[in-house]
Amino acid sequence: MLNRRDVLQSVGLAALAGGMPGLAVATTxxxxxxxxxxxxxxxxGLAVAAPYGDPNYKKTRGELAIPKPxxxxxxxxxxxxxxxxxxxxxxxxxFSAGEASIVHAVASPYRERSHFDGQDxxxxxxxVVGGTRDGWLNRALAHVDGAAGSETAIxxxxxxxxxxxxxxxxxxxxPSKLPxxxxxxxxxxxxxxxxxxxxxxxxxxxxxxxxIAGEQSMLDAAAKRGNDAQQFAELMTSAARFLTTPDGPTIxxxxxxxxxxxANQGASGGALANRLAALDxxxxxxxxxxGDSWKxxxxxxxxxxxxxxxxxxxxxxxxxxxxxxxxxGGAVNGGKVITDWPGLGKNDLYAGRDLLPTTDIRSxxxxxxxxxxxxxxxxxxxxxxxxxATARPLRDLITT
Amino acid sequence: xxxxxxxxxxxxxxxxxxxxxxTKHNPEAWLLDQIQGPPRLHDEIQRLPDSAAVLVAVQDLxxxxxxxxxxxxxxxxxxxxxxxxxxxxxxxxxxxxxxxTDHPFHERxxxxxxxxxxxxADKQPIPAIAGLYEKEAIxxxxxxxxxxxxxxxxxxxxxxxxxDNQRSVGPASPLGKRANRKxxxxxxxxxxxxxxxxxxxxxxxxxxxxxxxDVTTLAKVxxxxxxxxxNDRGQFAAGVPxxxxxxxxxxEPGAHKILGKRYAQAGMKQGEAVLRxxxxxxxxxxxxxxxxxxxxxxDDPPESIIDKLTTVFLRTGGDLAAxxxxxxxxxxxxxxxxxxxxxxxxxxxxxxxAFNHSPGNPxxxxxxxxxxxxxxYRPGSxxxxxxxxxxxxxxxxxxxxxxWSNTVSRxxxxxxxxxxLGDAILGDAFNPETRKAISRADSLQQGMTLFLASPDFQRR
Numbered sequence: 001m002l003n004r005r006d007v008l009q010s011v012g013l014a015a016l017a018g019g020m021p022g023l024a025v026a027t028t029x030x031x032x033x034x035x036x037x038x039x040x041x042x043x044x045g046l047a048v049a050a051p052y053g054d055p056n057y058k059k060t061r062g063e064l065a066i067p068k069p070x071x072x073x074x075x076x077x078x079x080x081x082x083x084x085x086x087x088x089x090x091x092x093x094x095f096s097a098g099e100a101s102i103v104h105a106v107a108s109p110y111r112e113r114s115h116f117d118g119q120d121x122x123x124x125x126x127x128v129v130g131g132t133r134d135g136w137l138n139r140a141l142a143h144v145d146g147a148a149g150s151e152t153a154i155x156x157x158x159x160x161x162x163x164x165x166x167x168x169x170x171x172x173x174x175p176s177k178l179p180x181x182x183x184x185x186x187x188x189x190x191x192x193x194x195x196x197x198x199x200x201x202x203x204x205x206x207x208x209x210x211x212i213a214g215e216q217s218m219l220d221a222a223a224k225r226g227n228d229a230q231q232f233a234e235l236m237t238s239a240a241r242f243l244t245t246p247d248g249p250t251i252x253x254x255x256x257x258x259x260x261x262x263a264n265q266g267a268s269g270g271a272l273a274n275r276l277a278a279l280d281x282x283x284x285x286x287x288x289x290x291g292d293s294w295k296x297x298x299x300x301x302x303x304x305x306x307x308x309x310x311x312x313x314x315x316x317x318x319x320x321x322x323x324x325x326x327x328x329g330g331a332v333n334g335g336k337v338i339t340d341w342p343g344l345g346k347n348d349l350y351a352g353r354d355l356l357p358t359t360d361i362r363s364x365x366x367x368x369x370x371x372x373x374x375x376x377x378x379x380x381x382x383x384x385x386x387x388x389a390t391a392r393p394l395r396d397l398i399t400t
Numbered sequence: 401x402x403x404x405x406x407x408x409x410x411x412x413x414x415x416x417x418x419x420x421x422x423t424k425h426n427p428e429a430w431l432l433d434q435i436q437g438p439p440r441l442h443d444e445i446q447r448l449p450d451s452a453a454v455l456v457a458v459q460d461l462x463x464x465x466x467x468x469x470x471x472x473x474x475x476x477x478x479x480x481x482x483x484x485x486x487x488x489x490x491x492x493x494x495x496x497x498x499x500x501t502d503h504p505f506h507e508r509x510x511x512x513x514x515x516x517x518x519x520x521a522d523k524q525p526i527p528a529i530a531g532l533y534e535k536e537a538i539x540x541x542x543x544x545x546x547x548x549x550x551x552x553x554x555x556x557x558x559x560x561x562x563x564d565n566q567r568s569v570g571p572a573s574p575l576g577k578r579a580n581r582k583x584x585x586x587x588x589x590x591x592x593x594x595x596x597x598x599x600x601x602x603x604x605x606x607x608x609x610x611x612x613x614d615v616t617t618l619a620k621v622x623x624x625x626x627x628x629x630x631n632d633r634g635q636f637a638a639g640v641p642x643x644x645x646x647x648x649x650x651x652e653p654g655a656h657k658i659l660g661k662r663y664a665q666a667g668m669k670q671g672e673a674v675l676r677x678x679x680x681x682x683x684x685x686x687x688x689x690x691x692x693x694x695x696x697x698x699d700d701p702p703e704s705i706i707d708k709l710t711t712v713f714l715r716t717g718g719d720l721a722a723x724x725x726x727x728x729x730x731x732x733x734x735x736x737x738x739x740x741x742x743x744x745x746x747x748x749x750x751x752x753x754a755f756n757h758s759p760g761n762p763x764x765x766x767x768x769x770x771x772x773x774x775x776x777y778r779p780g781s782x783x784x785x786x787x788x789x790x791x792x793x794x795x796x797x798x799x800x801x802x803x804w805s806n807t808v809s810r811x812x813x814x815x816x817x818x819x820x821l822g823d824a825i826l827g828d829a830f831n832p833e834t835r836k837a838i839s840r841a842d843s844l845q846q847g848m849t850l851f852l853a854s855p856d857f858q859r860r
Contacts (some may be wrong), residue, residue, distance in 0.1 A: 116523050130596065133783055173798045175772060178803040185846050189802065196855045205795035263469065271838045306802055314469055
């Protein structure tokens with residue numbers, strides 16, 4: 001029985017698969033790895049990193065308040081003001097190692113309450129919903145050096161998310177619910193495609209991705225079962241494989257939905273805690289899978305907006321504004337909570353109900369692009385985040 | 401490659417096993433016949449309920465569940481189930497009609513315009529009414545005047561709700577003034593969504609020569625273009641529920657200037673006058689002509705065909721049938737090279753037709769299209785699905801097509817001979833090399849996978 005590697009090499013197309021090895025070495029700083037994880041549905045930032053030291057925390061959060069650090073099922077202490085959700089134990093390991101930061105009270109410029117529009121603005125990078133048809137990370141790719149002849153960025157998703165859509169070519173991979181075609185069929189297809197460059201190169205790239213992702217991937221099995229927590233964990237393992245493949249992509253985008261906790265949100269345990277645990281497992285897999293490359297990696301975990309400070313009538317929270325973002329990776333200048341904390345007092349809240357955003361999420365992105373991917377600030381201001389003069393880049397996010 | 405073959409795959413939705421016998425005689429006449437006005441509706445489309453009834457029912461259900469949820473967080477989620485049932489019924493009707501129609505060119509035009517005036521099922525309650533919008537606003541108008549299609553699309557409740565126009569309130573309208581006097585902390589006002597997309601996506605195109613000021617002004621002009629009785633907070637409940645309703649009370653009064661021209665009409669007439677001018681604007685003519693040429697000729701269509709289409713569009717005041725006729729009579733559209741890489745939608749529909757098969761289980765079709773990244777009625781943005789190989793030609797996307805071809809071949813098994821099928825539906829466009837490779841396959845099933853995944857079948 002042939003395996004994928006044999007198929008790749010069998011009909012003299014191996015040269016195509018690997019490009020021309022001598023020429024395909026990544027240039028300049030492209031050792032840097034960047035992963036963007038978009039959490040869709042609006043994550044409660046006050047549960048991700050809870051301000052247990054804020055005098056109004058227990059009062060305003062009521063039954064959603066998580067016990068103090070040290071208490072049973074308590075928060076994981078970040079500093080005197082903030083504690084990390086107890087489900088995020090792997091993130092906490094990284095934080096303790098100085099490899100993770102929380103940026104708190106962040107938001108995109110979006111100030112309404114629609115997921116659809118909020119995600120649009122988070123990803124288009126502008127100040128108008130539907131303002132551009134491409135995403136900021138795609139625009140940034142124009143200034144990221146990649147390996148010759150292969151895509152710099154990969155969307156680990158069925159459809160390329162808006163943030164990665166645009167003029168610059170990106171690749172994609174997602175687990176499949178369908179059975180694989182057998183190797184004999186693939187071999188015949190390669191022969192059939194040999195005279196048609198469009199098909200030949202694409203099949204070659206696809207087979208390469210299949211090989212990287214692992215043939216009988218756990219992920220396909222998870223996809224078939226529809227368990228998306230497990231799917232995300234496996235997806236992060238695959239992400240690490242892509243990002244460590246020679247001449248493979250150095251930038252990846254993934255997404256995880258299920259954060260819209262209008263009812264029964266829970267505190268230390270419950271619906272949100274389970275979701276955070278899925279995220280934590282995924283991030284752990286990514287860290288483990290990246291091995292040495294973790295040192296050169298920044299993962300940004302972001303969401304479209306936050307949730308209301310107070311509990312609603314169904315023991316959950318409604319759409320809000322300010323939230324938390326997470327930066328994790330060996331290249332993160334971490335171990336701190338970065339915030340201009342607005343407070344939770346009655347008069348501190350945005351529109352009387354939400355955490356007041358004090359940091360523009362684009363300041364985080366701009367800092368990462370400038371200091372991690374080494375993109376010229378002038379280009380970032382002009383092309384990647386136009387209309388972002390008020391959002392100055394945060395310049396101490398990355399180790400130097 | 402003969403014209404009958406091209407007519408069936410490039411203009412039509414792919415041949416059924418007996419179609420080439422029909423199309424080979426007079427392919428141009430076969431196409432022209434199909435644009436003489438809409439043919440009889442497919443039974444399943446005929447049977448679909450009115451969008452007004454569905455819209456009202458699902459909005460009521462949603463409001464009711466919200467109230468119940470306040471008391472009991474675990475209240476049954478009937479809303480989601482009902483919406484999915486409507487969505488499934490409508491997609492099923494759409495793909496059955498596509499598989500069975502004797503007017504595939506007309507049907508392709510329906511899909512084309514439905515995508516031009518795109519709404520997307522990722523926003524509620526669109527999945528419940530997307531196919532009804534296509535039936536009511538698009539289908540009757542694809543071979544008429546562009547202005548009629550434009551008005552039907554912009555006034556359909558699905559478009560209004562999708563782009564939030566029912567929320568747009570003129571600041572100087574009676575209701576706008578009253579509301580803003582009462583609540584100083586929050587301003588009620590314009591929502592520019594629909595106005596922006598009318599200019600950018602539906603008429604002039606993004607480089608069509610309008611300004612942000614034009615967008616804002618058009619938003620003012622179409623304030624009050626709303627839906628009767630569907631607001632989930634019970635406001636604005638006048639009008640026939642679920643149908644287009646013009647609301648004077650939120651309409652921004654006064655004359656307005658767009659693209660340098662002053663419009664002094666009152667009420668709804670003002671917006672209609674602007675749309676009429678937009679529909680016959682040279683930028684619109686060129687934008688539409690380019691999209692048509694891209695769809696039928698090539699991803700980067702030659703200027704010659706765009707020019708011809710633009711000219712006739714302007715000369716006839718946007719007569720779409722006249723544009724299609726130009727297309728049918730242009731040699732650029734009959735090039736014997738297949739320039740277009742099929743979209744997943746094209747691929748799935750042409751596969752159904754190749755097997756003369758109507759999908760029994762609608763999930764099979766939506767599942768396949770979801771996997772290949774083109775979930776029915778869900779382009780994810782008002783821009784609709786792209787129409788180029790640059791978008792659809794991803795490596796993973798091709799692999800998914802191969803996997804699906806393989807899955808279909810397993811189902812078809814040894815009942816169909818792939819070489820015979822290729823002869824019947826590709827005719828003289830069946831590459832002898834492909835034919836040879838298929839005839840040498842291990843099994844009929846493997847041969848069928850090779851056929852469906854072949855460049856010959858993946859292009860049109």
